[in-house]
Amino acid sequence: MNSINPKLACDLKKFGTFDFSSCYNCGQCTAVCSITGPDASFPRMFIRYGMLGLTEEIISSKDIWLCYACGDCSETCPRQASPGDLMAALRRFSMAKYEPTGLSAMIYKSNWFSLVFTLALAVFLGFFLLTIKPDIPVSRWLFNFVPFQIIHDLGMIAFIFMGITAFTGLINMYRKINRKEKIKLRLKNTLLTVKQVIAEVFSMKRYRSCDDDKFSYWQSKNLLVKPWFLHFSIMLGFLGLLTATVLDFILKDPALKTWWPSRILGTVSGLFLIYGTIITLIYRIGKVTPAYSQTRMADWLFLIFLLLAGITGFWLELAVFTDAASTLNNLVLLVHTVLSMELVVLFAFSKFGHAFYRPLALFFHFYKNLEK
Ligand code: SF4
Ligand code: SF4
Structure with a gap:
C-alpha cells in the first residue's frame, strides 16, 4: 500500500523542478512526447503522482528513465509547468533514494555543498595520487605532515566505498522497480x-x-x-x-x-x-x-x-x-x-x-x- 507524503512537492523542488501545481491536467505534454505511449505514460502521470505525494509510485517506476529530457513537453505546456524539468528532477530524486549514503541527495539539493564537496574531493584525490609517486619533492613535503600510508589507505577506502555504493544503488533500484513490474x-x-x-x-x-x-x-x-x-x-x-x-x-x-x-x-x-x-x-x-x-x-x-x-x-x-x-x-x-x-x-x-x-x-x- 502506498503511503502519502504531503511534503513531496516541496521535496521535489529542491531537486530542481518548478511549481508544477500550475498544471491543469490538459494532457498536451503527453500528446507531444514522442517516447511516451500506452506502455509508458508520462509526463502528465508523474505530475499527478507529485501532487498526490506518491513517493513510492515515482521511485518504483522505470518510466522516468525512458524520458530523454528533450524538453518538447515543457515548450508546449500552456501553463509553464515545466513537465520536462519535473522528469529530470524525479530522476535525481530517485537516484538519491536508491543510493544509501544520502550523499546524492546533498549534492543535488545544495549547489554549495556540491561545489565544496567536489573541490575537497579533488584536493584529496590529488594527495592520494602523490602517494603513488612518493619520491618527488612535493610528496616528501606533504608526507612530513600527513603519513603516506594514511592518505593512501583512505584513497583506497574511498574507491571501494564508492564502488559498493554504486552497486547497492543499482540493486535498490532493481528491487523497487521489480516490486511493481x-x-x-x-x-x-x-x-x-x-x-x-x-x-x-x-x-x-x-x-x-x-x-x-x-x-x-x-x-x-x-x-x-x-x-x-x-x-x-x-x-x-x-x-x-x-x-x-x-x-x-x-x-x-x-x-x-x-x-x-x-x-x-x-x-x-x-x-x-x-x-x-x-x-x-x-x-x-x-x-x-x-x-x-x-x-x-x-x-x-x-x-x-x-x-x-x-x-x-x-x-x-x-x-x-x-x-x-x-x-x-x-x-x-x-x-x-x-x-x-x-x-x-x-x-x-x-x-x-x-x-x-x-x-x-x-x-x-x-x-x-x-x-x-
Ligand atoms: S504539464 Fe502542462 S501540458 Fe502537461 S498536463 Fe499540465 S498543463 Fe497540460
Ligand atoms: S522531456 Fe521527456 S517527457 Fe518531455 S517530451 Fe521529452 S522525452 Fe517526453
Missing part, C-alpha cells in the same frame, strides 16, 4: 532484452526521435548541432578515452610508435568529447530551449570536468609527442588524473549515474514488452 527472469528473454538494451544505449534511437519530432525546436537543424548527436559525442568520447587509457595501462607502454591504435582512439575520442561538451555548455549558458534552462551545480561541474579532462588529455598528448618533461606538464598530468578519477569516484552521485540507472530501466521496459 514483477518480472521473472528467463534466460532466453533476458539475453534478447540485453541485446535490445545495448542497441538502444549505443544508438539512442529513441532520443533521436525526440530531435526529429515535428514539435521539436531541433527538427530542421543540422544533425551535428542536435542534442542527440552531442550526447552521442560525449558518450562515445568518454568510452573511447576510457578504452584508450585502459589499453595504455595494460600494455604499460604508451609509446607513440608501438601502440599507435590507442593513440588514434584517444585523439578521436577526445575530439568528440570536447566538441560535445563545449556545444552543450553553450546551450546551457544560452538556455536555448527549456531543456537547457535548468542546470544544477552538479550538472555544471560534470560537464566542466569532462571538458577539462579532454583538454588536459590533449595537452599531455602534445607533451608526449614533443617529449617535453617539465613541472608544468607534470602538474597538468596531476590535474588530468584527478579530474578523471573524480568522474569515476562520483559515478553513483552525479549525472553520470544515469549511465547505469537508465539501462536497467530500459531492461525492465523491453523485458515487459517481450513478455506480452
Whole structure:
C-alpha cells in the first residue's frame, strides 16, 4: 500500500523542478512526447503522482528513465509547468533514494555543498595520487605532515566505498522497480532484452526521435548541432578515452610508435568529447530551449570536468609527442588524473549515474514488452 507524503512537492523542488501545481491536467505534454505511449505514460502521470505525494509510485517506476529530457513537453505546456524539468528532477530524486549514503541527495539539493564537496574531493584525490609517486619533492613535503600510508589507505577506502555504493544503488533500484513490474527472469528473454538494451544505449534511437519530432525546436537543424548527436559525442568520447587509457595501462607502454591504435582512439575520442561538451555548455549558458534552462551545480561541474579532462588529455598528448618533461606538464598530468578519477569516484552521485540507472530501466521496459 502506498503511503502519502504531503511534503513531496516541496521535496521535489529542491531537486530542481518548478511549481508544477500550475498544471491543469490538459494532457498536451503527453500528446507531444514522442517516447511516451500506452506502455509508458508520462509526463502528465508523474505530475499527478507529485501532487498526490506518491513517493513510492515515482521511485518504483522505470518510466522516468525512458524520458530523454528533450524538453518538447515543457515548450508546449500552456501553463509553464515545466513537465520536462519535473522528469529530470524525479530522476535525481530517485537516484538519491536508491543510493544509501544520502550523499546524492546533498549534492543535488545544495549547489554549495556540491561545489565544496567536489573541490575537497579533488584536493584529496590529488594527495592520494602523490602517494603513488612518493619520491618527488612535493610528496616528501606533504608526507612530513600527513603519513603516506594514511592518505593512501583512505584513497583506497574511498574507491571501494564508492564502488559498493554504486552497486547497492543499482540493486535498490532493481528491487523497487521489480516490486511493481514483477518480472521473472528467463534466460532466453533476458539475453534478447540485453541485446535490445545495448542497441538502444549505443544508438539512442529513441532520443533521436525526440530531435526529429515535428514539435521539436531541433527538427530542421543540422544533425551535428542536435542534442542527440552531442550526447552521442560525449558518450562515445568518454568510452573511447576510457578504452584508450585502459589499453595504455595494460600494455604499460604508451609509446607513440608501438601502440599507435590507442593513440588514434584517444585523439578521436577526445575530439568528440570536447566538441560535445563545449556545444552543450553553450546551450546551457544560452538556455536555448527549456531543456537547457535548468542546470544544477552538479550538472555544471560534470560537464566542466569532462571538458577539462579532454583538454588536459590533449595537452599531455602534445607533451608526449614533443617529449617535453617539465613541472608544468607534470602538474597538468596531476590535474588530468584527478579530474578523471573524480568522474569515476562520483559515478553513483552525479549525472553520470544515469549511465547505469537508465539501462536497467530500459531492461525492465523491453523485458515487459517481450513478455506480452
Ligand atoms: S504539464 Fe502542462 S501540458 Fe502537461 S498536463 Fe499540465 S498543463 Fe497540460
Ligand atoms: S522531456 Fe521529452 S522525452 Fe521527456 S517527457 Fe518531455 S517530451 Fe517526453
